[in-house]
Amino acid sequence: MEQIKVFLDESEMPRQWYNILADLPTPMRPPLHPATGEPVKPEDLAPVFPMNLIEQEMSTDRWIEIPEPVLEKYAIWRPTPLYRARNLEKALGTPAKIFYKNEGVSPPGSHKPNTAVAQAYYNKIFGIKRLATETGAGQWGSALSMACQMFGLECRVYMVKVSYNQKPYRRLMMQTWGAECIPSPSNRTEAGRKILAQDPDSPGSLGIAISEAIEDAVGDPEARYSLGSVLNHVLLHQTIIGLEAQKQMEKLGLYPDVVLGCAGGGSNFAGLCLPFVRDKIHGKDVTVVAAEPTSCPTLTRGPFRYDFGDTAMTTPLLPMHTLGHDFVPAPIHAGGLRYHGMAPIVSHLLEERLIEARAFDQIETFTAGVQWARAEGFIPAPETTHAIAAVVQEALRAKEEGKEKVILFNWSGHGYVDLASYDAFLSGKLTRYELPDEEIQRALASTEAFPKP
Amino acid sequence: MEQIKVFLDESEMPRQWYNILADLPTPMRPPLHPATGEPVKPEDLAPVFPMNLIEQEMSTDRWIEIPEPVLEKYAIWRPTPLYRARNLEKALGTPAKIFYKNEGVSPPGSHKPNTAVAQAYYNKIFGIKRLATETGAGQWGSALSMACQMFGLECRVYMVKVSYNQKPYRRLMMQTWGAECIPSPSNRTEAGRKILAQDPDSPGSLGIAISEAIEDAVGDPEARYSLGSVLNHVLLHQTIIGLEAQKQMEKLGLYPDVVLGCAGGGSNFAGLCLPFVRDKIHGKDVTVVAAEPTSCPTLTRGPFRYDFGDTAMTTPLLPMHTLGHDFVPAPIHAGGLRYHGMAPIVSHLLEERLIEARAFDQIETFTAGVQWARAEGFIPAPETTHAIAAVVQEALRAKEEGKEKVILFNWSGHGYVDLASYDAFLSGKLTRYELPDEEIQRALASTEAFPKP
Numbered sequence: 001m002e003q004i005k006v007f008l009d010e011s012e013m014p015r016q017w018y019n020i021l022a023d024l025p026t027p028m029r030p031p032l033h034p035a036t037g038e039p040v041k042p043e044d045l046a047p048v049f050p051m052n053l054i055e056q057e058m059s060t061d062r063w064i065e066i067p068e069p070v071l072e073k074y075a076i077w078r079p080t081p082l083y084r085a086r087n088l089e090k091a092l093g094t095p096a097k098i099f100y101k102n103e104g105v106s107p108p109g110s111h112k113p114n115t116a117v118a119q120a121y122y123n124k125i126f127g128i129k130r131l132a133t134e135t136g137a138g139q140w141g142s143a144l145s146m147a148c149q150m151f152g153l154e155c156r157v158y159m160v161k162v163s164y165n166q167k168p169y170r171r172l173m174m175q176t177w178g179a180e181c182i183p184s185p186s187n188r189t190e191a192g193r194k195i196l197a198q199d200p201d202s203p204g205s206l207g208i209a210i211s212e213a214i215e216d217a218v219g220d221p222e223a224r225y226s227l228g229s230v231l232n233h234v235l236l237h238q239t240i241i242g243l244e245a246q247k248q249m250e251k252l253g254l255y256p257d258v259v260l261g262c263a264g265g266g267s268n269f270a271g272l273c274l275p276f277v278r279d280k281i282h283g284k285d286v287t288v289v290a291a292e293p294t295s296c297p298t299l300t301r302g303p304f305r306y307d308f309g310d311t312a313m314t315t316p317l318l319p320m321h322t323l324g325h326d327f328v329p330a331p332i333h334a335g336g337l338r339y340h341g342m343a344p345i346v347s348h349l350l351e352e353r354l355i356e357a358r359a360f361d362q363i364e365t366f367t368a369g370v371q372w373a374r375a376e377g378f379i380p381a382p383e384t385t386h387a388i389a390a391v392v393q394e395a396l397r398a399k400e401e402g403k404e405k406v407i408l409f410n411w412s413g414h415g416y417v418d419l420a421s422y423d424a425f426l427s428g429k430l431t432r433y434e435l436p437d438e439e440i441q442r443a444l445a446s447t448e449a450f451p452k453p
Numbered sequence: 454m455e456q457i458k459v460f461l462d463e464s465e466m467p468r469q470w471y472n473i474l475a476d477l478p479t480p481m482r483p484p485l486h487p488a489t490g491e492p493v494k495p496e497d498l499a500p501v502f503p504m505n506l507i508e509q510e511m512s513t514d515r516w517i518e519i520p521e522p523v524l525e526k527y528a529i530w531r532p533t534p535l536y537r538a539r540n541l542e543k544a545l546g547t548p549a550k551i552f553y554k555n556e557g558v559s560p561p562g563s564h565k566p567n568t569a570v571a572q573a574y575y576n577k578i579f580g581i582k583r584l585a586t587e588t589g590a591g592q593w594g595s596a597l598s599m600a601c602q603m604f605g606l607e608c609r610v611y612m613v614k615v616s617y618n619q620k621p622y623r624r625l626m627m628q629t630w631g632a633e634c635i636p637s638p639s640n641r642t643e644a645g646r647k648i649l650a651q652d653p654d655s656p657g658s659l660g661i662a663i664s665e666a667i668e669d670a671v672g673d674p675e676a677r678y679s680l681g682s683v684l685n686h687v688l689l690h691q692t693i694i695g696l697e698a699q700k701q702m703e704k705l706g707l708y709p710d711v712v713l714g715c716a717g718g719g720s721n722f723a724g725l726c727l728p729f730v731r732d733k734i735h736g737k738d739v740t741v742v743a744a745e746p747t748s749c750p751t752l753t754r755g756p757f758r759y760d761f762g763d764t765a766m767t768t769p770l771l772p773m774h775t776l777g778h779d780f781v782p783a784p785i786h787a788g789g790l791r792y793h794g795m796a797p798i799v800s801h802l803l804e805e806r807l808i809e810a811r812a813f814d815q816i817e818t819f820t821a822g823v824q825w826a827r828a829e830g831f832i833p834a835p836e837t838t839h840a841i842a843a844v845v846q847e848a849l850r851a852k853e854e855g856k857e858k859v860i861l862f863n864w865s866g867h868g869y870v871d872l873a874s875y876d877a878f879l880s881g882k883l884t885r886y887e888l889p890d891e892e893i894q895r896a897l898a899s900t901e902a903f904p905k906p
Contacts, residue, residue, distance in 0.1 A: 417870070
């Protein structure tokens with residue numbers, strides 16, 4: 001019987017996170033203070049994040065130690081297994097070998113707790129009592145709720161309203177872990193009230209929810225804000241995925257030809273891929289692909305500019321691929337991919353041609369997701385189906401070319417609480433969605449070009 | 454850092470199931486044909502089950518080979534990890550060591566696919582085209598849906614109506630795996646129509662749903678019926694859980710003082726415990742405990758009699774603890790434990806005092822479940838919270854006694870799609886329920902005492 005899974009012992013769990021800033025061929029543009037146009041200083045961020053995380057955000061150290069209490073919580077579900085999708089390979093009739101890192105085995109069912117646990121820990125030791133955050137599909141909010149419970153912090157989550165209504169079970173997970181969950185836009189904040197005044201039926205967006213959570217946090221000296229993607233320190237914490245995967249592939253005596261992940265804010269994609277991008281920088285021949293939705297095509301169609309991370313323009317200006325901070329994506333089912341921007345690190349790598357990006361329509365991704373579920377059993381999250389659509393594309397290309405390609409991707413989470421979206425797909429209620437060109441013009445108008453060097 | 458998980462390689466996966474019939478100190482009473490009062494013969498069961506499974510049902514061979522195609526599907530999620538609940542131990546301040554077998558890592562999220570995959574395989578090689586079954590909470594129906602999809606069989610599931618309404622996501626899982634799911638009682642069968650005529654608002658019960666599924670299967674020569682618990686061959690397939698756990702405990706150099714599982718039909722309890730009961734029969738000092746709901750207290754209050762496995766009295770008479778085949782339990786949230794009877798093997802072991810049974814109210818079990826989720830992260834199925842309540846009881850007893858007891862239990866499934874019941878609990882909507890004594894009198898009247906030897 002062919003081996004399907006590769007486990008690592010807890011003793012083999014990486015003890016350090018990997019920081020790609022130490023290896024970039026050209027340095028990244030700094031985040032700018034919107035008022036001064038100068039690079040933000042650590043103290044500018046102090047009302048929002050604890051200083052220990054700000055230091056990580058700005059660090060260029062290649063390796064950063066994972067604190068023992070974080071490792072202890074990681075050990076509840078990490079190292080996660082590496083699986084081979086043997087049954088999908090057979091169903092596709094491909095000579096490709098398909099491997100996936102199963103991040104769905106964590107208690108909230110996704111990769112998100114890798115950074116949630118770390119952030120809760122750093123806030124705790126900094127003396128913070130409460131965290132405020134936003135969530136799209138609910139993966140992040142539930143992960144942070146669990147992490148806060150584990151370290152004895154209070155947690156308040158602003159959940160994008162369309163997801164709050166579509167995914168009641170995510171809210172219930174947060175409550176089970178003791179957190180408070182509020183649909184956004186809400187009346188709790190100035191930012192929320194402003195949106196509601198303009199559009200009482202606003203479905204919400206990650207950008208709006210971020211504004212609400214930041215406003216909430218900065219108004220309470222015992223609270224801080226926590227972000228589940230986009231920022232450097234978040235991507236840093238996620239690199240444990242790729243570091244484990246490298247050990248696991250090594251045990252198999254294999255190295256991937258293609259490494260893949262879906263990309264919303266960029267953290268699960270980066271978590272798996274950054275350690276492989278490091279290899280690529282050092283000469284390894286590996287293709288790294290980010291899969292995103294056609295309805296929110298940040299990397300494939302959004303310009304690379306300075307833009308705010310949130311709708312209310314309270315964050316620093318981040319250098320990123322963006323559809324504009326006021327962009328409200330169509331209410332597609334992969335809520336976690338409905339973010340107007342993209343992690344600066346991921347955006348930078350695309351410009352450096354160290355990674356590539358492809359966009360998939362949700363009809364295509366759910367088709368791939370159902371094919372996956374029927375072959376491999378596990379039901380993927382709608383976000384994850386974007387990576388699967390890209391995997392199917394690669395595997396079929398390998399079949400045409402008759403190549404024994406090795407494909408590795410991040411199975412970022414399960415879809416147990418997203419089954420309503422499968423219902424919509426299976427009953428033919430989903431529609432295709434292509435972003436109109438005018439939206440790109442709009443993005444250009446609402447963002448800032450990079451200053452000439 | 455203390456180790457929390459014990460993995461086994463696929464090469465260490467047991468290659469045989471364990472059949473406790475080979476080791477019982479006294480033989481079990483046979484199932485009886487209700488018309489003749491004689492022990493049922495294999496051919497009596499032929500319209501219901503394929504002959505290869507009937508042979509397994511009646512076998513007294515100690516070890517039964519697991520077919521290679523079944524092992525291949527098992528390998529998608531097995532061997533399952535053994536976890537230590539270190540955070541719960543700390544929260545309880547107990548010197549006890551608490552271990553659990555995490556069966557929630559399977560694609561449908563419970564132990565059920567251990568037998569679903571085996572049954573789908575045996576039906577497939579026997580030439581069957583379609584399986585019909587019933588499901589309570591939906592764990593079994595979703596597991597069989599996946600297994601049928603894997604072996605190319607059609608699948609029709611009669612789901613107890615109260616669960617069908619409470620747990621829409623389970624139905625969606627079945628549909629995602631390509632099965633048809635029908636609320637029971639339904640108009641599709643004589644058995645269903647009869648119940649609906651008496652009570653159009655019947656919440657349904659496992660007994661009723663079983664009657665419908667059997668009637669459906671015997672009416673189609675290309676179809677057979679499949680049962681997710683109770684029968685010998687089902688418990689047999691589940692023993693892979695306990696056999697793996699024994700290897701894992703051995704790796705730790707430990708042997709449990711107490712082994713625990715929740716019990717509805719008895720299969721997850723038996724799956725973990727039977728290999729340990731074997732040790733007990735051979736002199737080992739180990740306490741084996743089945744945890745059940747006070748609202749359906751089959752083992753703790755139901756008489757040990759001959760009774761039908763279903764409401765319409767179409768099955769053989771099974772020697773079991775039972776509340777009567779016409780018993781309709783209160784609509785508690787642990788749908789998988791709402792069965793009027795109990796596996797004959799488990800019932801027999803209780804009579805032989807090789808195991809003991811305890812009943813817990815759902816308020817108690819959800820309290821334990823939330824405590825678990827907040828300490829260990831993973832949210833347990835409502836069924837599983839019964840085992841956890843018993844674990845908490847044992848751990849606190851160990852604390853009082855100052856004993857370093859080793860507790861092992863079966864974490865039979867996750868509660869991702871049962872979050873509505875957590876919501877009911879957290880918002881104070883659940884009530885206590887104690888079965889009135891009259892129900893026991895009723896059970897005695899509707900069942901048959903064992904014939905004098």
